[in-house]
Amino acid sequence: MLTETVEQQQKTQAIRFVVHGRPVPKARPRMAMRGRTAYVYKDEKTREYERLVGFIAKQACKRPLKGPVQVNIRLFSMNDFDVDNVAKSVLDGMNKICFKDDNQVTALYVSKTKVRTEKEERAEVEVRPLVN
Structure with a gap:
């Protein structure tokens, strides 16, 4: 049974794209009066x-995926940053483009x-759809 699931996942088409330039970590919200x-x-x-992420994602994603998805993000940069903050920027950029909402992301791998x-x-x- 588990083998079938893995085989099905490998057959599903992954959406791949590259965002050239320095990855930008999500900054904390600013407050002003x-x-x-x-x-x-x-x-x-x-x-x-x-x-920028959304613009590039639109070229790769025909319509938002339904159901759970796995997202793999490989970051290449000269700077030091927390990978979780960049992942949030990337996921927010893909929201409503590659998936309806980032709560669909059930597996996230960032390096x-x-x-x-x-x-x-x-x-x-x-971005890859996961088979239930």
Whole structure:
């Protein structure tokens, strides 16, 4: 039974794409006051990176996957950062594009590799539907 599930998963088509450039960790929400009103906003770098991920993901994803998905993210950067923060930026960028909501992600694998030049910096992303 387990063998059938693994074989079925291997047959399912994975969605793959590469986001060239330095991976951007998700920044904490910022707070500001306008008069007596407080508001929360996203850091501009984070917002731009999520848009870039979404733009590239749209080219690879025909429509959002249904059901549980596995996401593999390979990060290549000259900088040090927490992989979980970059993963959040990538997942938020793919939201409503590769999957309906990031709560569908039931398996997440993230790795980072140090590179020597800016040209080598990138995020390689793979999204795969999981078979129940």
